[in-house]
Amino acid sequence: MFTGIVEEMGVIRAIRRGAHSSVLSIGAMAILSDLKIGDSVAVNGVCLTATGADSGGFTADVMHETLDRSSLGALSVGSRVNLERAMAVDGRFGGHIVSGHIDxxxxxxxxxxxxxxxxxxxxxxxxxxxxxxxxxxxxxxxxxxxxxxxxxxxxxxxxxxxxxxxxxxxxxxxxxxxxxxxxxxxxxxxKLLRPQPETPPPGGITWDFLAENGF
The missing domain is CATH 2.40.30.20 (Elongation Factor Tu (Ef-tu); domain 3)
Structure with a gap:
């Protein structure tokens, strides 16, 4: 989970492109203070997993679905990106609930x-x-x-x-x-207010029920 409060701007150091995937190498400084392999990092709002880290940045895999849903596929070497580590439980909630799953x-x-x-x-x-x-x-x-x-x-x-x-x-x-x-x-x-029409819950609230009762 993230808050949408960007911690720093990183820069794309390298991109290794596969047939339907990519590996991003991202230069960073501030977020490296406690970043570990396996940690989540929001890159331009997309939740990615750090697969490697060094003194100047980290790497992350980008799968086919993510490239289709986001603008990460348009990045090039030198592009700057917004970075945010996953929210710490003892931190201030300065933004709003952000999943990092791009719509x-x-x-x-x-x-x-x-x-x-x-x-x-x-x-x-x-x-x-x-x-x-x-x-x-x-x-x-x-x-x-x-x-x-x-x-x-x-x-x-x-x-x-x-x-x-x-x-x-x-x-x-x-x-x-x-x-x-x-x-x-x-x-x-x-989602919760619109159950599947073919399997309505017995006695459950439906749109027809709400309309009939003045809602």
Whole structure:
């Protein structure tokens, strides 16, 4: 589990590409203080397992499913990435619950400055936007952000200077692809409220029952 509070920006040192997978070598400093092989690290919001470590960084395998679901396949040597170690149980919960399991990608369609902040508008598929709510939380490339507005086609966030300076979001421009993870709570609530129609629980609550009783 992560919080969406980026600890540092790393840099891709090398990429070894397989037929449908990759091995990333990522340069880092701050997160190496207690990083062990087998630990989880969020890389641009994607939960990866450290498979090796040295004094200047770590390596991680990226499987086929992850490449299909995220923007990690577009990384190249020299690309900067957001890094966050798994949340410590004795730490402060500064962001929101982030699993590191990307729901899909979005595309930045516009950026604009608003005094000291920068607005980012992100276009995403309806299947993702259904879980994005105004004043709710969303993770963009591993960064915990608050949704300012949402429409049927996109959503917008307002980013403070500090966030733009210490993450790769400050480098993003219109047309760039970003990893998105929506609020995990909304997905579980929907799943629990919509049992499979062919096996409804005896006496359970259904959408028809709620409608008949004024909900």
């Amino acid at each position: 899909g990608t979005g595309r930045i369609t516009a950026t604009r400055r608003d005094d000291n902040a920068v607005w980012y508008t992100v276009e995403a598929a309806p299947a993702l936007l259904r879980y994005v709510v105004e004043k709710g939380s969303v993770t963009i490339d591993g960064i915990s952000l608050t949704v300012a507005t949402v429409t049927e086609r996109n959503f917008s966030v307002s980013v403070i200077p500090h966030t733009a300076a210490v993450t790769i979001l400050g480098e993003k421009r219109a047309g760039d692809t970003v990893n998105l993870e929506t609020d995990i709570i909304g997905k579980y609530v929907e």
